[in-house]
Structure formats: C-alpha cells, structure tokens
Amino acid sequence: MTCAVFTWTNLLVVVVELDGNDSEALNLVPLVTNTVLEEHHLIVGVVVVVDPGVVPINSRGEKQRMHLRDGFLSDQIDAIYIAYNM
Numbered sequence: 001m002t003c004a005v006f007t008w009t010n011l012l013v014v015v016v017e018l019d020g021n022d023s024e025a026l027n028l029v030p031l032v033t034n035t036v037l038e039e040h041h042l043i044v045g046v047v048v049v050v051d052p053g054v055v056p057i058n059s060r061g062e063k064q065r066m067h068l069r070d071g072f073l074s075d076q077i078d079a080i081y082i083a084y085n086m
Contacts, residue, residue: 003032004055006069011045012036015068017052018080025049025081033085048072049081 003016014032018025033044054077056064071077 002052002055002063004063004065004068006065006072008046008069008073012042013046013048013069013072014044015048015050015055015072015077017055018049019052022080029081029083029085044085047081047083047085048077048079049083050077050079054078 001017001019003014005012005014007013014036016028016032018028028049029047032047036042036044056067056071058064068077
C-alpha cells in the first residue's frame with residue numbers, strides 16, 4: 001500500500017492508495033488514523049483514499065508530496081473517498 005503525507009492549514013493529510021475494492025475505502029480511515037496516532041503520536045486531519053498510481057513518484061522513486069498537495073488543493077485528485085476527521 002502506497003501512501004504519502006503532507007500538511008494543509010495545520011492539518012495532517014494522509015493520501016493512501018487502495019489496491020482493492022472501492023467498498024474497502026471506508027474501512028481504511030480508522031486503520032490509517034489509529035496507526036499514525038500509535039506510531040507517530042500525530043492526529044490525522046484528512047484521509048484521502050485513491051486508486052493505485054495516483055501518488056506521483058519521480059524517476060528516482062521518491063514520492064512528490066508537493067505535487068500531490070497541489071493536486072489536492074486544486075481539487076484535481078480523483079479520490080475514492082475523503083474523510084475529514086476534525
């Protein structure tokens with residue numbers, strides 16, 4: 001499972017690629033928020049579930065978080081599900 005994290009107006013945004021049935025998207029939200037809280041002691045503000053291949057990766061295999069953030073802010077990401085955990 002590929003994921004990337006960035007901040008947006010003091011919120012932590014986690015974008016996670018779902019390699020499975022779209023109906024599983026809702027189940028990922030508590031899994032992601034609990035895992036980040038337990039492992040990093042951070043509260044997730046937004047969980048964005050997307051199809052595989054949405055998280056941009058450069059030629060060196062590094063995730064391009066700023067491109068992902070820009071796409072999120074301009075509503076250019078085709079999300080399966082977005083959860084605002086505020």
